[in-house]
Amino acid sequence: MRVEYVEAVLEVVERIPAGSVLSYGDVADLLGSGGARQVGTAMSRHGSAVPWWRVLRAGGHAPKGLEAEALTHYLQEGTPLRGDYLRFAGMGEGRWRVDLTAARWMPSEEDLDALDLIAEHLETSLRKLSVANDGMTE
């Protein structure tokens, strides 16, 4: 996975405001490159320095293995949740999910501009590399 891709993913995640979230697939769509799995891989390996809990599965479940820690962040940020999170909030246990329809980030116009810029930059740098590789192959 190219560093340009990882950086683009992280830039997008950093723009998600507290209390909002995006699914892995959402991020991939915004980038216009790769898929949900790629975003997941990038976050798994390089996401520790950004608000990683704001990117999660399409069904509203937090990233595998990080549910407890994610829940504390959701409670702090007031992220819309569904389920029995109240009862076990302290331990991060119980059945709960982020209410994606309510919590999904709706970027403002300027945010959209910034996101477009990120996607565009990513596209051009990836294109350059593929051209360079074609040259090598021949």
Add this chain to the structure above:
DNA sequence: ATTCTGACTTGCT
């Protein structure tokens, strides 16, 4: 080229 492996997704039981 083939197979396996993922912080994935969608549809169906």
Add this chain to the structure above:
DNA sequence: AAGCAAGCCAGAA
């Protein structure tokens, strides 16, 4: 809610 199968995209062996 939980499990499964398929489809998905990329990297590694």
